[in-house]
Structures are given as C-alpha cells and as structure tokens.
Amino acid sequence: MTQLLIEGRGLSLTRQGTAILSNVDIHVGAGEIVTIVGPNGAGKTTLVRVLLGVLAPDGGTVTRKPGLQVGYLPQKLHVDPVLPLGVRRLVTLTKRASRAEVDAALVEVGGLHLAEKAVSGLSGGEMQRVLLARALLRRPDLLVLDEPTQGVDQTGQAEFYELLRTIRDRRGCGIVLISHDLHVVMAATDRVICLQHHVCCAGAPRTVAGDPEYRRLFGPAAAEFAIYSHRHDHGHDLHGNPLPCDHDHGHAHTHAPTASDEVRP
Numbered sequence: 001m002t003q004l005l006i007e008g009r010g011l012s013l014t015r016q017g018t019a020i021l022s023n024v025d026i027h028v029g030a031g032e033i034v035t036i037v038g039p040n041g042a043g044k045t046t047l048v049r050v051l052l053g054v055l056a057p058d059g060g061t062v063t064r065k066p067g068l069q070v071g072y073l074p075q076k077l078h079v080d081p082v083l084p085l086g087v088r089r090l091v092t093l094t095k096r097a098s099r100a101e102v103d104a105a106l107v108e109v110g111g112l113h114l115a116e117k118a119v120s121g122l123s124g125g126e127m128q129r130v131l132l133a134r135a136l137l138r139r140p141d142l143l144v145l146d147e148p149t150q151g152v153d154q155t156g157q158a159e160f161y162e163l164l165r166t167i168r169d170r171r172g173c174g175i176v177l178i179s180h181d182l183h184v185v186m187a188a189t190d191r192v193i194c195l196q197h198h199v200c201c202a203g204a205p206r207t208v209a210g211d212p213e214y215r216r217l218f219g220p221a222a223a224e225f226a227i228y229s230h231r232h233d234h235g236h237d238l239h240g241n242p243l244p245c246d247h248d249h250g251h252a253h254t255h256a257p258t259a260s261d262e263v264r265p
C-alpha cells in the first residue's frame with residue numbers, strides 16, 4: 001500500500017457567505033499523481049492552500065505525513081523584467097544549493113542550457129522547467145503545481161507532463177496538479193478530482209491511446225493521453241450548489257466528446 005502523504009477530510013471554507021469549499025475529501029499517496037480539475041473559481045487553488053496549511057479550513061481536517069517536504073510551483077511568478085535576475089539565482093533564492101546541485105536539478109528538468117540565462121528572457125515553458133528545478137532542490141515528498149502549463153503550447157504541455165511522470169517514477173514523490181484544461185493534463189494522472197466547490201466526482205482516467213483524431217490534434221505524445229468525461233448524478237445551480245438530477249449530463253468545462261472514462265461519484 002502506498003504511503004499516505006497528505007489527506008483532507010470534509011474540508012469546508014466559507015468566505016463572505018459563499019461556500020468556496022464544501023465537504024471536500026482528497027488524499028495523495030507517495031508515487032501518485034492526482035489532478036484537481038474544475039472551472040475558474042471552483043476552489044482548486046483554495047483547496048491546495050488549505051491542504052498546504054496556508055489557509056485554515058472552517059471545517060474538516062488535514063493530515064500530513066510528519067516532516068512532509070512540499071515543492072510548490074505557483075500559478076504565476078511575477079518577475080520584474082528590469083530586474084537583472086539570472087536562472088541560477090532564481091533557483092537558489094529560497095533554498096541554498098551548490099552549483100553542482102543546481103546543475104543536477106536543471107539536468108533533471110532538461111533545462112541545463114538555461115542556467116546562465118536571464119529569467120526575464122525565458123519562455124513560459126522554460127520558466128516552468130526552471131521553477132520545477134527550484135522545487136526539486138527541496139527534495140520534495142510532494143510536488144504541487146498550480147496550472148503549470150498556462151501559456152505553453154500543446155507540444156510543450158505534453159513534454160512537461162511526461163517530465164512530471166519521469167520525476168515521479170524516479171523519485172517516488174506524490175504530485176498534485178491543478179488544471180482547468182482536461183485535454184492535456186491526463187498523460188500523467190492517476191486520479192482526477194473534479195471540483196466545483198464540492199467534489200463532483202473522482203476517478204481514474206483511462207488512456208485513450210488509439211484515437212486517431214486525438215493523435216492528429218496533439219501529436220505522437222497524445223498517444224499517452226486520455227480524455228476524461230464523466231456522468232453526474234446531480235446538476236448545479238448558478239452558484240455551483242448541487243441539485244438533484246434525473247439524467248446524465250456534462251459540464252462544458254470538463255467534457256470532450258471523443259472518449260469516456262469511468263468515475264466514482
């Protein structure tokens with residue numbers, strides 16, 4: 001059985017009279033990649049902040065493995081373009097590391113060639129690799145990535161998720177991904193949690209390796225991808241609150257038409 005790294009049970013958080021999280025359960029084990037999906041404003045970042053202890057929930061409990069080391073990649077890192085910040089410096093800003101350690105981390109993310117570059121000149125994909133190297137220097141048990149491939153093209157996204165899977169395999173760490181783009185995130189995912197303030201559903205995505213349309217759209221790496229779709233036993237009102245529903249339906253934000261996958265409600 002995999003070692004439990006982090007677990008939230010019955011997590012609830014209300015702000016200004018609105019339930020941002022409602023009775024959310026989530027757990028992540030060592031070597032497991034869990035993706036939290038959901039539309040804008042669904043509470044994904046809030047859930048991660050609660051899990052990491054940055055925010056206290058109004059209800060529920062969070063349990064972390066004692067001494068849990070977390071490597072966090074924020075959704076955005078604002079770097080002033082006029083600031084003369086190099087990649088080596090950025091990587092070691094919050095964690096001391098030798099030159100050899102930095103090089104090793106950059107090699108691991110395929111970014112050694114970026115070592116002497118200015119941060120302001122990096123592309124979105126290069127920046128993510130550098131931030132990943134920075135997170136790896138902490139020797140994390142758990143990597144948490146918030147929308148890691150925003151602004152990265154689809155080939156770049158596929159490569160990045162492949163890299164995450166390689167890192168998981170090599171290091172045995174757990175990984176939590178936040179995404180609202182279901183199409184590209186599934187390559188590396190063991191389990192999906194669909195969040196709309198509450199957990200709509202959760203389950204294992206099935207790989208859709210043979211879909212020619214999908215391969216055509218996303219290139220050879222798409223063979224690794226699955227598209228996740230699911231059936232709900234409830235709908236939502238305008239505020240995202242669950243409503244009883246007597247027919248299957250999809251969320252516009254989560255469904256792709258070409259394949260389906262099983263989930264548990």
Ligand SMILES: Nc1ncnc2c1ncn2[C@@H]1O[C@H](COP(=O)(O)OP(=O)(O)OP(=O)(O)O)[C@@H](O)[C@H]1O
Nearest residue numbers: 015016020038039040041042043044045046047180
């Ligand atoms: N301190 C707060 N007070 C009031 N509302 C808040 C607070 N923090 C978050 N919210 C609201 O809670 C909702 C969930 O925010 P959150 O950033 O967790 O969503 P998300 O699923 O990560 O969204 P996105 O995909 O856009 O990043 C949003 O509507 C946000 O405006």
